[in-house]
Amino acid sequence: MTVVGILWLREVKKYLRSRVQMVASLGGPLMYLGVLGFGLGPVFQRAGQGSYLQFMAPGVIGMTVLFTAMFSGIAMLWDRQFGFLKETLVAPVPRLAIMLGRTLGGATVAVLQGTLIFGVTLIAGFRPVSVLAVPVAFLLIALIAVVFAALATAIGSTIKEMQGFQMVMNFLVMPLFFLSGALYPLVGLPWVLAALTRVDPLTYGVDGMRGLLIGRGSAHFGLGVDVAVLLGVGVVFVAAGAWRFSKIEA
Amino acid sequence: MRPGESFAFLGPNGAGKTTTIKMLTTLLHPTSGSLELDGLDPTTHRTEVRRRIGVVFQDPSLDSELTAWENMDIHGVLYHVPRQARRERCEVLLRMFELWERRADLVKTFSGGMKRRLEIARGLLHTPKVLFLDEPTLGLDPQSRNQMWTHVRKLKATEGVTVFLTTHYMDEADRVADRIAVIDHGRLVATGSAAELKQQTGTDSLEAAFLALTGTTIRDESATAADQMRQVARVWRR
Numbered sequence: 001m002t003v004v005g006i007l008w009l010r011e012v013k014k015y016l017r018s019r020v021q022m023v024a025s026l027g028g029p030l031m032y033l034g035v036l037g038f039g040l041g042p043v044f045q046r047a048g049q050g051s052y053l054q055f056m057a058p059g060v061i062g063m064t065v066l067f068t069a070m071f072s073g074i075a076m077l078w079d080r081q082f083g084f085l086k087e088t089l090v091a092p093v094p095r096l097a098i099m100l101g102r103t104l105g106g107a108t109v110a111v112l113q114g115t116l117i118f119g120v121t122l123i124a125g126f127r128p129v130s131v132l133a134v135p136v137a138f139l140l141i142a143l144i145a146v147v148f149a150a151l152a153t154a155i156g157s158t159i160k161e162m163q164g165f166q167m168v169m170n171f172l173v174m175p176l177f178f179l180s181g182a183l184y185p186l187v188g189l190p191w192v193l194a195a196l197t198r199v200d201p202l203t204y205g206v207d208g209m210r211g212l213l214i215g216r217g218s219a220h221f222g223l224g225v226d227v228a229v230l231l232g233v234g235v236v237f238v239a240a241g242a243w244r245f246s247k248i249e250a
Numbered sequence: 251m252r253p254g255e256s257f258a259f260l261g262p263n264g265a266g267k268t269t270t271i272k273m274l275t276t277l278l279h280p281t282s283g284s285l286e287l288d289g290l291d292p293t294t295h296r297t298e299v300r301r302r303i304g305v306v307f308q309d310p311s312l313d314s315e316l317t318a319w320e321n322m323d324i325h326g327v328l329y330h331v332p333r334q335a336r337r338e339r340c341e342v343l344l345r346m347f348e349l350w351e352r353r354a355d356l357v358k359t360f361s362g363g364m365k366r367r368l369e370i371a372r373g374l375l376h377t378p379k380v381l382f383l384d385e386p387t388l389g390l391d392p393q394s395r396n397q398m399w400t401h402v403r404k405l406k407a408t409e410g411v412t413v414f415l416t417t418h419y420m421d422e423a424d425r426v427a428d429r430i431a432v433i434d435h436g437r438l439v440a441t442g443s444a445a446e447l448k449q450q451t452g453t454d455s456l457e458a459a460f461l462a463l464t465g466t467t468i469r470d471e472s473a474t475a476a477d478q479m480r481q482v483a484r485v486w487r488r
Contacts (some may be wrong), residue, residue, distance in 0.1 A: 006327040012314050083311030090275055091328035177439035249277075 003093045004101040011072060011105025014114065022116070025071075029064045029117050033057070033124055036183065049185065055218070057126035058137075058209035059182025061117050065144045066180075068113040068175050068201055072106030073152015074165055081162070087247065099153060100246040103238065104148035107142065114141045133212040140212070143230040144205035148176075150234065153241035157248050175200075182206050186220040204229040251429075253379075256413040257408060258427035260420075262464050266436040268308060270365040271384050274414075275305050301329065304373030304411075308384040309367055314358035318349055318368050321357060322342055322375060329376035336375070343371040346408075347401060363394030367401065373410060381405070383415040387422060395419070399426050420457040430456075434464045 001009075015058035017024070039055040044052035079085040088098050115138075117225075128134055157170055179193075189197065197203045207224030211219025219226070251259045261267050269424045272278040275294045276285055278438055281348040285292050292299040312321050319330055319340065326336035346352045347367040357365060383402070399422060405411055417423055422442045423430055438448055440463050444456050451462040 001327050001333070003328060006324050010313070010320075010324060011318065013320070017315070079313075082314065083309050083312045086277075086307060086309075087313075087325070088313040088328060090300055090305055091325075092297045092330070093328055143277060173427065 003091075003097040004104065007088070007098060007101025008105040008108065011102065012108055012112075014062035015109040021235040022113070024117065025064075025068065025113065026120065028067065029060045030120065030152070032063065032183075033121060037124065050179045053121075053125055054127065054214055055185075055210075057121040057124075058213050059180070059206050061114050061141065062144060062180060062202055062206040062209060063177050063182055064117040065110045065141055065149050065205075066176060067173065068149060069106055069110035069145050069148035070152045070168070072154045073103070073149055073154075074168065075106075076102070076153065076156030077159070077162055077165060079158065085248075087102050092123050095246045095248075096242055099242050103146070103149045103153045103241060106152065107145035110149060111138070111142050114145070120229060128213040129215050132211075134200070137209050137212045140205055140230070143234060144202065145226070145238055147201050147205075147230060147234045150237035150241040154237065154244040157244035176202050179203070179207050181220075201230060201233045251381075251412065251414065252412055253412055256402070256408070256415065258423040259414065259416040260418075260423055260430060260460060261416075261432065261433040265309065265464075267338055267433065268384055269436070270433070271305070271382050271414070275303055275382060276300055293437040301376070302379045303318045304376065304378035304381045305367075306369045306373045306381070306383045306386055308388065310369065312357050312365060312369060315356065316400075317354050317356055318344065318360070319353040321368065322372055331376050336400040338378070339375050343374055346404070359392075362483045363390050365395070366390060366394070366398060366430045370398075370401065374405070374411065377409070377418050378411065380412045380414055383413060384419065385416050387417060387419065395422065402426060418456070420460055424456045432460060432463045441462050 001148070003040070033053070033056070041052040044050075045054065049055065051121055076085065089095075091098075127135075156170075159165075179200045180194045181197050182202070186194070186197060186207070204221060204226040206231070207220050208223050211223050211226070221229075257442060259270065269278065273285055274292055276292045276299055279293060287299050290292050290299050290302075290483050313324075314476060316324070322340045322344065323336065326340065330341065341350070344353050347370065349364060349368055349371065351408050352360070352364070359369065360368065369384065370381075370383070373383075384393065386402075387398055390398065402413060402415075403426065406413065413426075415426070427444070429443055432439045432447070440450060442450065447463075448456065448461045451459040453459045453462055
């Protein structure tokens with residue numbers, strides 16, 4: 001077993017063991033899906049946009065992946081608090097291996113949680129237009145997971161206090177979610193909002209999933225652009241995460 | 251420090267014990283001076299030095315959401331111990347530290363003493379040449395402390411490892427250490443066996459010797475300027 005492998009396995013094991021957390025973190029997405037999905041459904045329908053549940057299901061999956069990936073990175077603050085981080089930092093292994101193991105582990109956990117929510121949306125009545133598109137959608141989910149797990153690693157390596165966690169949630173994770181177009185179509189937005197949605201990586205993830213899962217016409221940018229942007233941002237964030245992680249002083 | 255000996259590092263709070271350990275274990279860069287460990291400079295040969303040492307920090311560094319075995323196993327992989335050897339070492343050490351029966355339990359269910367024992371067992375997994383123990387008995391009851399030192403002494407016999415330890419308990423240093431160094435304000439004020447230190451200061455207990463060497467004032471991190479002057483003067487006089 002390699003260093004990357006064992007640290008990856010650690011994240012996954014911890015996730016699979018914390019059943020309570022797994023169920024608890026279903027709460028947020030379920031609320032959006034249940035309350036907004038069914039609550040705003042009639043309005044959305046009347047505006048001639050079809051089923052809102054159908055529209056927002058990819059958004060809620062994207063949201064879950066975003067939240068879980070960010071949380072796993074922030075878990076580094078706990079590792080710092082409880083000392084396990086130090087145990088890995090004094091080991092005779094490159095920092096990059098530690099960073100990659102943690103990040104890929106966090107991303108995997110986010111994909112697993114996303115899969116769980118995908119199942120929930122199916123139960124709620126979400127119907128992907130094509131079964132063949134589902135595996136491709138999972139590639140997108142994995143990309144989103146890596147992008148945000150790497151971002152979280154960069155942030156987790158930089159902030160040291162637990163209080164910083166609240167900051168990140170309120171000023172980064174929530175805006176990333178609300179600006180991603182997970183809840184509304186990207187057409188006809190005021191220019192400020194339109195500009196902001198375009199710098200949010202999650203926008204492209206949700207857009208790509210929408211195109212795949214509910215029909216080609218519903219993608220705003222097109223799958224090619226979506227994947228290209230996510231790949232580019234992913235490379236930048238992984239590099240940033242590796243750089244920040246290499247700077248940690250124990 | 252000589253190979254195979256137990257070397258205790260004593261000093262008041264804030265004297266620089268942990269800082270010294272951090273420098274020797276490559277976690278901190280010294281601002282001046284030089285370091286040597288097994289003929290290597292920890293500032294330039296970080297990886298080689300890390301492979302040769304085991305460290306038990308003052309603060310716990312276990313993953314409490316994993317089992318004892320998993321904590322050991324991760325450590326083994328991080329230190330490149332081959333699979334087969336890893337299994338054997340884990341078993342030997344967990345048995346030695348009386349944790350074998352609890353190997354499949356999550357660390358969060360362990361008592362303070364058990365966690366400490368697990369940390370020491372883990373620090374030995376990759377057969378280091380030097381084991382650093384930074385106040386390993388802090389916060390433990392007398393029974394656990396006693397047991398801990400029995401284990402450490404046993405280690406010397408079975409593993410032949412050099413032990414570098416810091417502690418606040420004089421009786422422990424007296425019992426466990428072959429040689430003792432006293433530091434204060436980042437400077438070495440005395441080295442020698444417990445007997446030598448007592449003789450040197452003309453006192454009959456290590457505690458009295460320690461006080462004679464470092465002064466009796468209790469100091470906080472931010473002592474007054476006058477206090478610091480007095481202490482610096484005392485160090486200089488030696």
